Structures are given as structure tokens and as C-alpha cells.
Amino acid sequence: MxxxxxxxxxxxxxxxxxxxxxxxxAEAGRACFxxxxxxxxxxxxxxxxxxxxxxxxxFQSHIAPLAAETLGIQPxxxxxRTEHMxxxxxAGIRYAYAFxxxxxxxxxxxxxxxxxxxxxxxxxxxxxxxxxDRDWEACFGLTAPPSFALAAQLHMAEYGTTEExxxxxxxxxxxxxxxxxxxxxxNGVTLDAVVCSRxxxxxxxxxxxxxITDGAAAVILASEERAKEITDKPVFIRGTGQAxxxxxxxxxxxxxxxxxxxxxxxxxxxxxxxxxxxxxxxxEVHDCFAxxxxxxxxxxGFCPKGEGGPFVMExxxxxxxxxxVNPRGGLMGCGHPLGxxxxxxxxxAFWQLRGEAGERQVPEAHIGLTHNNSGMGEHVVMIYGRE
Amino acid sequence: xSEYFRAVDxxxxxxxxxxxxxxxxxxxxxxxLLTTFCPQCALRHWxxxxxxxxxxxxxxxxxxxxxQGTIHAYTIxxxxxxxGFPRPLIFAVVRVEELRIFTRLVETEPGQVERGRxxxxxxxxxxxxxxxxxxxxxxxxxxxxxxxxxxLVKIVTA
Numbered sequence: 001m002x003x004x005x006x007x008x009x010x011x012x013x014x015x016x017x018x019x020x021x022x023x024x025x026a027e028a029g030r031a032c033f034x035x036x037x038x039x040x041x042x043x044x045x046x047x048x049x050x051x052x053x054x055x056x057x058x059f060q061s062h063i064a065p066l067a068a069e070t071l072g073i074q075p076x077x078x079x080x081r082t083e084h085m086x087x088x089x090x091a092g093i094r095y096a097y098a099f100x101x102x103x104x105x106x107x108x109x110x111x112x113x114x115x116x117x118x119x120x121x122x123x124x125x126x127x128x129x130x131x132x133d134r135d136w137e138a139c140f141g142l143t144a145p146p147s148f149a150l151a152a153q154l155h156m157a158e159y160g161t162t163e164e165x166x167x168x169x170x171x172x173x174x175x176x177x178x179x180x181x182x183x184x185x186x187n188g189v190t191l192d193a194v195v196c197s198r199x200x201x202x203x204x205x206x207x208x209x210x211x212i213t214d215g216a217a218a219v220i221l222a223s224e225e226r227a228k229e230i231t232d233k234p235v236f237i238r239g240t241g242q243a244x245x246x247x248x249x250x251x252x253x254x255x256x257x258x259x260x261x262x263x264x265x266x267x268x269x270x271x272x273x274x275x276x277x278x279x280x281x282x283x284e285v286h287d288c289f290a291x292x293x294x295x296x297x298x299x300x301g302f303c304p305k306g307e308g309g310p311f312v313m314e315x316x317x318x319x320x321x322x323x324x325v326n327p328r329g330g331l332m333g334c335g336h337p338l339g340x341x342x343x344x345x346x347x348x349a350f351w352q353l354r355g356e357a358g359e360r361q362v363p364e365a366h367i368g369l370t371h372n373n374s375g376m377g378e379h380v381v382m383i384y385g386r387e
Numbered sequence: 388x389s390e391y392f393r394a395v396d397x398x399x400x401x402x403x404x405x406x407x408x409x410x411x412x413x414x415x416x417x418x419x420l421l422t423t424f425c426p427q428c429a430l431r432h433w434x435x436x437x438x439x440x441x442x443x444x445x446x447x448x449x450x451x452x453x454x455q456g457t458i459h460a461y462t463i464x465x466x467x468x469x470x471g472f473p474r475p476l477i478f479a480v481v482r483v484e485e486l487r488i489f490t491r492l493v494e495t496e497p498g499q500v501e502r503g504r505x506x507x508x509x510x511x512x513x514x515x516x517x518x519x520x521x522x523x524x525x526x527x528x529x530x531x532x533x534x535x536x537x538x539l540v541k542i543v544t545a
Contacts, residue, residue: 122470126397129469135399136434139513139524140491141464141472149462150480157502201464201478249480249489250433256460 001101005227005234006384007220008036009350014215014335015184016117021058022070025049025113028216028340029071032109036220038230039107041071044220046078046108048096050088050339056127057115067111077105082339085131085374086144086288088112089217089342090382096221097237106223112343113216124212131374133248144288145209147249149201151376152291155257156203158306161294163203165309167194169290170207170332172318177329179359184213184335208290213335217343219350235353238275238367239383241268246377253377262299262371262379269381270301275367277301280323280383282352282362283369284345287330293317296371297325300381324362327352342380345370349384397469398513401522410449411435415510415523420454422486423447433486454508455530456483463497481506481527493526505530 010031012024019027033039049067054060063081068074078099082092089112096108118124129138132147155161171191177183189207197206227234245261246252253260270276277300285300287293294308302323303311311317317325328334328348331341349368351357370382399405401412414421423432425439425447438445461479468474477492477500492500493511509528512521 125467126469126471129397133434134397137489138397139399140478140489140526141397141469141476142478142489143467143469145467146462146464146476146478149464150460150478153460153462198466199463200466201462203462206466248434250487254459254487 002103003224003236004097004100004221005224005236006346006350007222007227007230007234008032008039009219009347010035010217011182011344011347012216013182014213014337014344017214019214021054021060021113021115022066024115024214024216025067025111026070028113028218029067029109029111032218032220036230039220041073044073044107044109045076045105046096046099047073047075048078048080048082048092048108048110050082050092050110050112050343052083052085052088052114052338053116053127053130056130057118057124067113073109078108084378086286086336086338087342087372087374087378087380088339090345090370090372090380091342093219093221093342093346093382094240094242094380097240100221100223106226107220109218109220110343111216111218112337112340114337114339115214116212116337117214128212136248136250145204146201147376148289148291149204150249151256151295152203152289154255155291155295158255158257159309161309163195164191165294165313166203166208166290167191168312169287169293170194172312173287173293173326173330173332174207176327176360177333180329180334183329183333184211185329185333204289204291207332210288210331210336213337215335215337215340215344217340217347219343219346233354235350236385236387237382238385239269239271239273240381241265241272242380243268244378247375251377256376257295258305259295259299259376259379261377262296262373265379265381266300266371269369269383273383273385275383278322279367280369281365281367282324282327283371284328284348285325285330285371286341286373287326287332288336288373290332292373293325293330300369300371319362327357327360327362342370342372345372346382346384349382353384353386396514398522398524400516402516402518402520407437408435412523414451415525418454418508418510420452420508420525421449422452424450431486433488452483452486455505456481456488456527458500458502458504458506459487460502461492461500463500479506479527488525491526492528494528499529
């Protein structure tokens with residue numbers, strides 16, 4: 001297999017945007033091309049677009065050709081959309097990676113885009129229910145927050161994880177996103193404000209949840225040979241892993257506080273990269289809810305099982321700790337435009353590993369990990385490196 | 388502009404013209420909880436399946452489950468409830484023998500919900516299908532007087 005690198009990256013602003021689906025993807029696509037002066041849309045051989053809800057939120061399917069036409073791309077080797085709920089963006093990066101590694105294309109763009117906010121926010125909330133099992137879960141009114149609240153309840157019961165520890169995840173990530181001009185939330189938040197914010201699904205309060213956000217993100221991947229011609233600072237994909245253990249809440253491991261699929265995906269990625277968890281300098285993990293980040297510390301191997309709560313309280317997942325988790329502010333601080341999230345994580349890895357992350361720069365960043373999930377039993381992990 | 392005749396909603400179509408799981412819904416209307424059983428694997432499923440995930444056989448039997456179980460985990464959602472659903476929503480994972488059933492508790496005081504408490508099936512009507520037949524989903528409620536493990540322990544230690 002050929003080695004593959006990121007050569008360009010760009011974002012739209014994330015937030016409640018007065019912009020349509022096409023405008024958001026155009027904004028991220030333009031920003032991405034601006035980061036690679038030697039490439040034009042005509043050089044792009046493949047385009048993969050991660051998008052979850054355009055049929056419901058924009059009355060639009062047929063997404064990849066729409067994006068290609070918008071950006072003046074005429075794919076000659078690969079054109080596809082990926083839909084894997086919240087992990088759609090990283091699923092797209094894996095497709096592009098495999099295509100290039102196999103020699104079927106040299107240069108592929110991956111876009112992630114979502115327009116979630118609608119004039120009727122009830123409709124926006126209802127749409128999120130399409131990501132769970134309609135026949136056996138959404139029919140009860142289930143959306144994401146109560147699913148992850150079940151994990152939080154069991155993690156608290158089993159390991160003594162506290163509300164304060166959950167709140168610390170939110171404070172850390174909002175502090176990080178206050179240094180990110182693309183983030184949905186840039187004002188930071190205090191511990192008091194988090195624990196006093198309104199209850200969404202017990203024990204998860206408002207600031208322990210990622211918001212409903214519009215946004216888009218784009219990266220360009222290239223074969224090693226082309227990457228070195230395009231830029232003197234390529235960011236290499238060192239490893240990747242994915243595991244899916246179940247779809248519905250009823251089918252998962254009975255202990256929702258343990259996510260073995262995540263451990264499996266991370267293990268595969270570490271093995272491929274030839275590294276261990278303690279080699280990771282920063283990680284963009286899927287903090288859709290505070291409990292998810294705490295469980296991620298454990299399943300990614302940053303700390304032993306059950307010790308994720310103390311890990312964040314002791315500052316070990318922050319700057320000057322063991323590993324900087326969510327330097328861009330994560331899903332909680334940046335927002336979670338579903339299809340865009342995994343791609344936005346890759347954008348942050350690109351900036352961090354090139355030393356271009358500004359105020360958020362992680363010192364001496366050589367290895368970065370991104371983790372994207374779509375429910376508690378479905379995980380995908382990428383490992384990026386300067387070499 | 389003419390009126391949009393019908394939007395797709397979050398509830399499955401339950402009649403035999405739409406699904407092979409119609410017997411499940413038919414039983415649910417008379418307060419019975421069925422699921423599928425694969426005789427080849429001697430395996431009970433939840434949720435009911437159209438093929439056995441272990442052997443892929445589509446020759447499955449319908450069997451009746453007990454209409455009571457205990458709360459394995461729960462959460463109460465106050466905010467962000469989708470339109471058309473009551474507030475708050477009480478979600479629970481209920482253990483029915485070896486199975487875990489994700490459900491919602493109805494006609495239940497949120498303050499009375501505890502892990503280990505006994506719940507019983509209480510199906511909820513959710514709206515008619517295009518043929519005008521009422522549709523039901525398998526919701527549960529706290530069993531009156533039927534103390535679960537946690538409550539029993541509490542009584543003993545009180």
C-alpha cells in the first residue's frame with residue numbers, strides 16, 4: 001500500500017448559520033483550496049462527501065455531484081457520499097485513504113457538511129431521531145442525549161464518576177474553543193455555569209452536550225509522491241481502525257459504561273501506526289456528551305478503565321498534562337454538524353502537526369489521534385503524524 | 388399549493404401488508420409481548436427479527452415473553468424532547484429474563500424511578516396508519532406493589 005497524506009484543509013465557521021447547505025460546503029471548500037496554492041479544483045480526481053441529513057434538512061439528496069459542481073470539481077476517479085451518522089466524515093476520509101493507498105487515485109478531496117438548524121427547531125430535533133432505530137427506539141422519542149445519559153448513569157454507578165467530573169470536561173473544551181475562531185461557542189464557561197445549566201437528560205446538563213450546529217469542513221488527501229510535490233509539510237495518515245458492535249441500544253454490550261468497539265478500533269489504529277497510546281501528543285475525540293470523552297480516555301488507553309473522571313479533574317487531558325484532548329474545543333465547544341465533525345477533526349490534526357494552530361498550538365506535536373463515533377457501539381480512529 | 392397529504396413519522400407501519408412483524412403488533416394490542424425465537428439456534432431475540440442474526444434462517448417462531456421486567460438503567464429527559472412526544476420522557480433499559488429491552492416508561496412519576504424496580508408492559512397508542520388502524524409501541528410502567536430487587540433490599544435494611 002502507498003502512504004497517504006493530508007495536503008490541504010479548511011473550515012467554514014461553525015454555528016447557527018444564515019447560510020444554506022451549498023453555501024456552507026462552498027465556504028469550507030474555498031478555504032481548503034486556499035491552503036494549497038499549487039492545487040486547483042481541476043487537479044482533484046476524487047470527491048467524497050460526508051453528510052447525514054440533507055434529505056430532511058435541505059430537501060436534497062445526490063450530494064457528491066452537487067458539491068463537485070459547486071466547487072468546479074469534475075471527479076474522474078471517485079465520487080461518493082458517506083452516511084454513517086455522526087462518524088460520516090471520518091468514514092469518508094477512510095474511503096479516500098484506501099482509494100489512494102491502493103493506487104486508484106492520487107488526489108482526493110473529502111468534504112463534510114451539515115445544515116441542521118431550521119426555521120422550526122422542533123423539526124431539527126425530530127430529524128436527529130433518524131439516527132437511532134426508528135422501529136424500536138425513535139418511536140419512543142429517543143434522540144442522542146438520552147442514549148448517552150444511560151452510559152453516564154452506569155459509569156457513575158460502576159466507577160463513582162461524578163457530575164463535577166463531567167462538568168470539568170465541558171469547562172476544558174469550552175476554554176479550548178474560546179481560542180478557536182471557527183467554533184460555535186467562543187466565550188468559555190465556568191464550572192458553576194455548567195452544573196447550574198438546565199438538565200437535558202439526567203445526568204447530562206446543557207453544557208455537557210454538544211449543540212445543534214451548521215458547518216462544513218474539507219481536507220485534500222494525496223499519495224506520498226504527489227503530497228511532497230504539493231507541500232513541504234504533508235501530514236501523514238499513520239493508522240486507522242473501525243469497529244461496529246451493534247446499532248440499537250438493546251443490542252449493545254450490557255455495560256454501556258464500556259465501549260469495546262472503541263478499544264478495538266483504537267487497537268487496530270495503534271498497531272497499524274506502530275505506536276502506543278502514550279505516544280499520542282493530542283487527540284480530537286468525539287465528546288458529543290461529556291461522558292463520551294471520559295469513556296474515550298479509558299478505551300483509547302490514556303488511563304485505566306474507570307479512571308476517566310479523575311483523569312480530567314487532574315488536568316491530565318489538558319495542556320501540560322499527559323495528552324491534550326480536544327484542543328480545538330471538541331464537539332461541545334465547536335458544535336457538531338454531523339457529517340462535518342470527523343473532517344473538522346482532521347483539519348485540526350493538520351494544523352496542529354504543521355504548527356499552524358495559533359493560540360491552541362500543542363507544543364512539540366508529532367502524533368495526533370482523531371476519534372469519531374456514531375452511537376456507543378460504532379467507532380472510528382485515525383492516527384496522523386508529521387512523518 | 389396543494390396540501391401535503393401525509394408526512395413520514397417516527398412510528399413503524401404495523402399491518403401485515405407492510406411488515407412480517409405484524410403478529411408482534413397484533414399481540415401488543417392485547418397487551419402481550421411477543422418476540423421471535425430461532426428453533427435452530429434455540430435463541431430468543433430482542434428486538435424481534437425477520438432473520439436470525441446467528442444462522443440467517445427466516446423460519447422463526449413467535450413466543451410470548453413475561454410482561455414484567457426490572458429497570459437496568461434509566462434517564463429522564465426534560466429538554467430537547469422531539470415534537471409530538473410528552474415531557475419529560477423517561478427512557479429505560481428493562482431486563483426481561485436474559486433480554487434487555489429499550490423502552491419508555493409511561494404513567495410514571497419520574498421521582499419513583501429507580502434501578503432494579505419492577506415494571507410491566509403498558510402499550511401506548513401513537514397514531515393511526517394510512518388504513519386507519521391504530522398503531523401501538525411497547526411502553527412499560529412501574530408495577531404497582533410489585534417491589535423489585537432494590538426496593539426489597541431497602542425494606543429489609545430499613
